[in-house]
Amino acid sequence: MVNLKRDQVVTTEWNGKWWNARVLEVQGSLANMLFEATPSRGAETEWIYRGSTRLKPLLDLGDKKTAGINTVPTPDQLRHNLPYVEMTKVHSDHILPEQQIPQPKPTMLGRLNDPQGSAATSSSPYHFSQLLQQCAQQTTPTPSFAKKSSASVSGSTSSLYESSRSEHKKKKKKKNKHKDRRKERYEEDKLFEPETKLDLPATKERLRYMPHECRPICLGPIPQVVDHNQNPLLWPMDLGWVRELCKQGGSSYKRHVIYRTPCGKSLYSFDDISRYLKETRSEVLSVDRFTFAPHVHISFNQRRTRQNSRFYYMQLTDLSNGVEKVPVSCVNEYDTDEPPPLIYMTERQAVLRGTKVNTDPNFLICCDCTDNCSDATRCACRQLTIKASACNRDGKPRLDAGYKNRLLKDQFQTGIYECNDKCKCSKQCQNKVVQNGLSLRLQVFKTYDRGWGIRCLDDIPKGMFVCTYAGQIWDEEEANQKGKEHGDEYFAELDFIENVEGKKEGYESDVDPIDKDLSDKDSDDSNNKTQSSSDDDFQTAQSELSSDDSADIINPITDRPRDDLKESTNQKDQAGGTRLVLRRQSESTEQSQWSVSLASPNSKKEMTPPRGSLVMGSPEVKPNGQKAATIKYGYDPSPSKEILDQKQVAAFRQRREAEKEARAKQAAAGSSEAKSEDKKTETKPAQSSGADQGDNDYDVEIVAVNSASLSAASSSSVKTEEDEKKLVVPMETDVKPDSSVSDSLRDLGLEETGETKEGNKTEDFKSEEKEKKPAKPKVTGPRARKSTNSRMRQRYLGNPGTSSEPTIAEKKEEEIEEKKPSHPSTRNLFGEEHCYVMDAKHMGNLGRYLNHSCRPNLFVQNVFVDSHDLRFPWVAFFAAQFIRAGSELNWDYMYEVGCVPGKEIKCLCKNAECRGRLL
Ligand SMILES: C[S@@+](CC[C@H](N)C(=O)[O-])C[C@H]1O[C@@H](n2cnc3c(N)ncnc32)[C@H](O)[C@@H]1O
Structure with missing residues (x-):
């Protein structure tokens, strides 16, 4: 390049002629040259690359170079500030x-x-x-x-x-x-x-x-x-x-x-x-x-x-048999083994036993961008990502959330929402990445000690999409069964919801104040609803995620902006929170009653939550001495344990225990029909787990609220005030038309307190209800699962416990117990308790070959592509750092060390920061 300094005059080509041009400015490899005015035209400036042969010194160098002349500046050039070629x-x-x-x-x-x-x-x-x-x-x-x-x-x-x-x-x-x-x-x-x-x-x-x-x-x-x-x-x-x-x-x-x-x-x-x-x-x-x-x-x-x-004993040109756009080669330099047979598919299998992943594009929010979605503020899909990012600890949306130039530099636990087929944008859209499929050249290879692995054949820049993890989706019961049949090493948990909630857990945030009228309207809507579908559920959860500020969000069902939510957003700033309050009316344990109402902490006026908002609970002691369990809206992590007085909790528990015992006695002495009912309950651990959990946790924890149950609550034996009748919570979840107060309170974790019962009448009703409820799948035991979202959820806790110290499994249990959210999960809104599991054992893509590392070069990202159902994101891997060609690719499985009793896998990632154990 020509070394140029300001005000130097350099002979420069311009428009086919040589001119004496003055250097106005030098920036990096460019110089701004001024071509002085001539009689026929005015002065002109142009930025010229300093390595261009339009600069005479460089052109001249051609001759010198061939003549073997070096380019070191002469003393003359230095002394007279003349340009020279550097x-x-x-x-x-x-x-x-x-x-x-x-x-x-x-x-x-x-x-x-x-x-x-x-x-x-x-x-x-x-x-x-x-x-x-x-x-x-x-x-x-x-x-x-x-x-x-x-x-x-x-x-x-x-x-x-x-x-x-x-x-x-x-x-x-x-x-x-x-x-x-x-x-x-x-x-x-x-x-x-x-x-x-x-x-x-x-x-x-x-x-x-x-x-x-x-x-x-x-x-x-x-x-x-x-x-x-x-x-x-x-x-x-x-x-x-x-x-x-x-x-x-x-x-x-x-x-x-x-x-x-x-x-x-x-x-x-x-x-x-x-x-x-x-x-x-x-x-x-x-x-x-x-x-x-x-x-x-x-x-x-x-x-x-x-x-x-290297000599390969076995070499395959394309493991995907043409399913991937880019062939996935496979080599083995140790023996002639080929990878076990696999039905190769690039997308997760979306057909489930009980339910179905809704991939109908009509249920997707879409944008009408014509600029390849480069402006995040205008793209409805990118806005989804940004708004979802507000579900973090500080509750503020991250304006940089999502892809930048189709790269993802960091994991967004709150998910990425890609543009879809219904969007107006083109194939070149900046918000379409994972759906474009594999583009990098990856190779499956046999490792020395960890079975098969994947490496990249080219350098991968940081943030680049690498591949997805595809497989069959099982529910909890199926997963346990399949795990027994063929092992769980290819299981990956679809725990997006749990991770987002876990992230927010333990942090107080603003609570949305909701307009009363709006809530009434919503309540009506919800009352009209008699049945919820999987589709509705996911729409609900979707709007819940963004209920904080969903002014721009289009309701996919009505195709119109969610003005109602907009309204609620505005109010948030003014009031500061709306709560659904479960209030015990009397101090006496025997006579105390619980009522359900909605209250704004500021106005003390009871209000209704927005349609489809997420329910989370926290107890509260009211100034008048009344105890109240509050249900907040949004991803609200109120730390209930801190608020509720320990004495009250103890008394509450005691009461509950007594109730349990009494009931057990009653059941033992009851009719054969009642016995069979009890047996049924025993065989439904999932169903009973709510109550059991309640024992471990504070009794006022809220599990779920549904409109019907709460409507019933407002009109039945629960003592309510006039304005509390408006407390219908319009959750679009499994609606139980015949549910009663006791049912609603059971849902709220209070079903067994007895305060809400009116003698045997309620008890009878409960046993009827038990009959109506479908049996929930039996959870058969622990298994190894990989989290597909959280970054460092699991840590190795040390060697298995000695005689005095708790074992790893015990410690883990404690830790999990401690971490348990103090409010119900969004998953409960779907009428489910467990996350789905993606199993790539028999069907899947190359993602199944990714091994674990305690210091991985990939990170996992949940991406919503063909469905906005929060339970079924795509699991995608992105480069967490620049990866040199030939490197093995790996991710952190985040197994819960010690979660499978008797199973121990030593980690062989060979990393300096290795935690020692994989499982
Ligand atoms: C999803 S598979 C990964 C692909 C596997 N290597 C194969 O051959 O198909 C997970 C299994 O790979 C093995 N594995 C992966 N990473 C490992 C590590 N860092 N240390 C030990 N074993 C590992 C373990 O047996 C684990 O159960």
Whole structure:
């Protein structure tokens, strides 16, 4: 490059003629040149690349170079502040043989700019493309001087650029450092070496950019077809682009990447790229086919080393049998074994036994963006991601939530909502990533000690989508059964809901105040509802997630903005919270009654929650001495245990125990019918677990609320005030039309207190209810599960306990118990207690081969693609860091160490930070 300083005068080509131009400013590799005014035109300025042959010193260097003259500045040049050519380290990642490179001769300038001459005087795209072709025909190469690779191995050209000895030393030192680091890498990590080590000096001359408006024709004559068998980051190169790695001279050692478009334009950022792709309406390329990370090598050669001249006993070209767009090769260098048979599928199996994943696009929120969803503030789908991100500890939405240039730099536990088929955006949409499927070249390989694993064949930039984890979805019962049949090592839990709730748990947040009228309206809605479907449930939960500020959210059912929620949002700021209050009316344990009402803490006016809001509970002691269990709305984690007086809790428990005993006696003495009922209950651990849990936890914990039960509550034996009749909570969940006060209170975790009963009448009703309820699946025992969301949920707790110390399993139990949310889960709204499990044992994709590491290079991300049902996100993996080609890919299984009694798996991740045990 030409070393330029401000106010220097440099002979520069402009419009086909040489001018004395003044340097106005220098920024990085660019210089702003002022072409002084002439009688025929005014003064003009132009930013010029300092490595351009339009600068005379660089052009002159061509002759000097061939004559073997070095480029060290002469004392004269230094003394008189004259421009000189400095050494720059530039190489192209995509190197063409020199003969193929279109090289316009310097003399061509005159010709091209001859005013009387050819079409070249025009800068219209059409003529420009002709010009490109003309240039391409000039096969006599003119050496390039500005873009030599610093990694040049030999040749006279490279020596020309050795400007100082210290530079050389530095280079050597760095090389050694890299060498040492490489030695430390794993076996698999050494598979490939960047091709740049073998590169010849970059010689490709950048196409001269003639100012023009970019259009589709700028993509050039090359057919827009790409080879899926190669690194996707090489696609632009196949289509006539050039990626240049520029290194600034001096001690700064700063490298940056420039992309040259087929029409010669230089692009310096993702914004430039997306603008260009939009202008040229490129259908093949998207922003994720580019990387500006200078350390990412996009072309690799297999190293001719012993390490790399591996012999494979078994080699398959495509494990997916053509199901994936990119073939997934598979190799075994230890024996002739092939991976066990697998029905390969790229998407999770959405058909379940009891229910069905709703993938009807009509139930998806969609956007009408025409800008490839680059503006997050206007894209309804990206807004979903942003709004969901508010379900965190501070309750504030993260405006940067979601993809940026199709990369995901960090995990968002609150999920990513991608655009879908109903959206107006195109294939190039920035919010469509996981649904595009596999694009990287990955290889399944046999590891030394952990069965099969996956490695990448190309460098992966940080944040890039890698692959998904697909499999069959089982409910709790099925999962336990399948686990027994064929093991649980390919189980991954769909625990999105639990993780989001767990994240928020224990942190107080604002509570939405809800308009009373609105709540009435909602209550009516909910009363009209007699049955809920899975679809309704997921819509409910969806709106719950965003009920905080859902002004822009379109109700997928009505297709109109959720004004009601908007209203509630506004009110939030004014009032500060609306609570559903369970209030015991009397201090006496014997006579105390619980009423259910809604109250705003500020106004003390009882209110109704918004339709579909999430219910969470926390007890509260009212100033008048009344005890109250409050149900808050939104992801509200009120720490109930702190609020409720311990004495009250103890008394409450005692009472409850007494009640239980009495009931047990009654049951023993009861009729045979009653006995059979009791037996039924015994065989339904899931059903009884609520009560059992209640024993462990505070009795006022709320499990679930449904409108019918609460309506009943307001009109039956529970002592209510007039305004409390409005307390219908419109949850679109399993509605039990015949439920009673006792039922509602049982749902609220209070069913056995007796305060709500009116003697045997309630008891009888309860046994009737038991009959009506379907048997819940029996939970058969612990198994190994991988969490698919939380980052560090599980830690190794040490060696199995000694005689005095609790065992790992016990500790774990305690820990889990402690962590238990003090309110019901959104999952309860679906009438379910357990998360679904994805099993990739017999059906699935390559995600099943990802091994565990305590310091993983991938992170897992829940993404909503074909359904916004919170229970069924897609499980996707993204690069948590820059990953060098050849590295094994892994994620943190986050197994609960010690959760499977008697089962212990030592972790073999070989990482310095290894926790020791996998399970
Ligand atoms: C989902 S599979 C991973 C693919 C597996 N290696 C295969 O051959 O199919 C999970 C199983 O791989 C093994 N595994 C994965 N990572 C491991 C690690 N870091 N240490 C020990 N075993 C590991 C364990 O046997 C685990 O149950």
